[in-house]
Amino acid sequence: MSKKLMTTIMLIFTLAAAVALLALPAAAAPPSPGACNMLHVSSTGMDGMLKASPQGLDNMMELIAASEASGCPK
Numbered sequence: 001m002s003k004k005l006m007t008t009i010m011l012i013f014t015l016a017a018a019v020a021l022l023a024l025p026a027a028a029a030p031p032s033p034g035a036c037n038m039l040h041v042s043s044t045g046m047d048g049m050l051k052a053s054p055q056g057l058d059n060m061m062e063l064i065a066a067s068e069a070s071g072c073p074k
Helices: 003-023 033-037 043-050 054-069
Strands: none
Touching: 033 054, 043 054
């Protein structure tokens, strides 16, 4: 097989795998008992959490929401 044909075939398989992975539904964040306490911090701790990267903050909020939905102890 020619090198160009092999490269094209590999590219097609790579793109197909990427599309298949992106099409999978994202798994819901598992509830974490520790996440229930994330909002009960000092103002310094809250400021630190809010300074996290957007992705980090999104991850924290997903954990908090999942924990509250599963029933955080009050």
